[in-house]
Amino acid sequence: MKLAIAVKTYPDPTQTPATEHIAKLFGGESVVLCRARHPELPGTRPAFCLADHRPGPALRLADHLAAPFEHGRNFLRNHNTHPPTGSRRRALEGFLRAQGVEAILAEFGTEASFWFPTARKLGLPFHVYFRGHDATAYLETPRRAPRRIRSYRAMVGAADGIFAVSQFLLDQLAARGITNPNAHVVPSGVDMARLRPAPKEPGLVIAAGRFIDKKAPEITVRAFVEAARAHPGARLEMIGDGPLLAPCQALARELGAEGKVIFHGHRPHGFVEERLRAAPLFLQHSVIAPDGNQEGAPVAIQEAMAAGACVISTRHAGIPHLVEEGVSGFLVDEHDAAGFAGHARAMLDDPARAARMGQAGHAHAAREFDRAALYRRVEAVLRASVARRAGRPAG
Template identity: 45%
Template sequence: MRAAIATGEYHLGGETFINRHIEHLFGGNTVVVCGRFRGDNPYGKPYFVRRDGLSGRDIMVAPWWLLRNRLEHGTSRLPFGEAKDALVKFLRDERVDVVLAEFGTQALALAPLANALDIPIFTYFRGTDASKAIRTERMRSAYRKMMPRLAGVFSVSRFLLDNLAKHGITHPNSTVIPSGVDIRRFAPQAKVPLSFLAVGRFVEKKAPMTTLRAFATATRDLPDARLDFIGDGPLLEPTRALAEELGVSDKLRFHGAQPHNTVRDRLMSTQFFMQHSITARDGNTEGLPTAIQEAMACGCITVSTRHAGIPEAIDEGETGFLVEENDEDGFAEAIASAIAVPDLPAMSARARHVAEERFDNHVLLKVLERHIQDALLLTPSGADQRLKRAPA
């Protein structure tokens, strides 16, 4: 089976879950449809760039198509004109049997075309696309129109599916499959006592300054405690300034953005992982953070929040500790509780065991393939009808 993986940008090193699909889904029998090509094709895949510029003819007819697509489908993202013809040719030339649109917003652009070509299309909700993206009725309406066009829906967490359902956006074939982690590469090593790590963009949703203040409070009498921050973003410098203000700069190291291998190496020897995720003012939420899954695979004890899909990963008091969003005092208490666990190696081992049971991405990839194949068995025409499809 040959799958087209539809994504916004290709290649993004940080999108490990999408990259795994591109490299390994159905034995790597994949092509890529992207909105933007970033100049790197590490897997040597055939790819098509949807936004590679409009021809003169398409520019002339663009206003008509944008209006028509907005009225009919609730979105103006759909390809049209010569760009659409080129995409149709690509999908046919590459003999694509199924489309997996990473993020619901990608499915909006491709579902009508896939239907016209009789190519089953699935989408994978991961966070922003099922939180911030649905704050407007226009987008909610577009999703409602899209759902009947899909052969199935996947999500990294039950939270995201429930969030969509609150707005009447549902699909009868919906399945929760976490993004997962390579548990063979992310594995525990000897832990450095009182080592803490926070990984992620310095943005509102990650609340880095709340994390810092809670750490400073919880480790006030622990001079050997150390917190490493990996990531960059608009709140990086304010967080550095706060560290100076609190007088804890000697306990902190800011590493900036780092390659995935560097994150892995740090996680393997870290004792406590912290992520104070919150719902941003624009409605943006997590799905189920990959960093938490990776931390558990490395045997880190996680201190986080009851946010989005995080409670679906952390068993409170067994593999980590959770508090409400924006509860800085509670977060400090949770950090102190983690430090005071009587048998830290046992809790670390439980975290690793849960990661092995729930988040092995090799197993989860097979689960995804099976769900796609099972859904296609219910498709009236079947994938073997691809060559008989009429032009869109």
């Protein structure tokens, strides 16, 4: 089946789940819809990039004159005034027809609003994958939230189906009247073959993810330093970058922990996998950010479990559906730094127990997060929608 996958930027190595969908769904034969291209990285799949289409003066004038009518029609039908219009819309339609696209999957609700009107006009099955920010903070901006919610209601209600990485995100959408009867919880999943547990390095603790408010990395630094006071050989390796990286580096210096807290910055995903496979313990203190941004079902936690690490995290968003408390890890309330540090200390004190919990987490990941099995579920839903539109039996 020929699928078009809609993303904001292509390629984007920071968006691993979307990148893996492009590479793996339906044998990697999908095409890509994007608003911008990465300035340095070449893509591997045929792509329609909106930024590439700059009409000449005559078409620009025609587009300008037609835009109010197209925007008005889109608003009345889709509560959306931002999709491609004029010559860009015609070029997009031509690309989809030429590539023989049978369905569109939009990665993130924020991108779905942009491409949905064209899919609707062409009668193409359309699905949306919600992953976190797009179902939480994006719908809470005071001035823009009402318009965004109206747009989501129209789009999601008319879509052929939606996916979310956690039930928590579907509940967040439903609380705002955004529902679809063909809704599926499908985590992003992990490559179990690449994340087989390796021999563990004693005292190694990993935190991987962007240094942003919803990850609360300062709490992780403070909690680790407190937990490791009696363990001079313990070290925390933090992988990722973001606006809170420099403050966390300053905090580590302030706490006298420069040699115990190592900041790798952004590294290739293979490096992350290698360090996770060697780590007995993984920390992630997710919280609701000041702007309302929340997690979906963090891929880093799924990967840590697959790699056999005991996970210490928070009762936040979809995380309680990933980590079974007292079996594969421990959870604390958001901002409970003392409890977070206490569990980390207990696992450093008892590495044999941490290893048993890591093994339980690996077994759970093999059952629930195997990416190959999850992709088959997504493909089955997409095929069924195409068959339904064509009036033939699914499968």
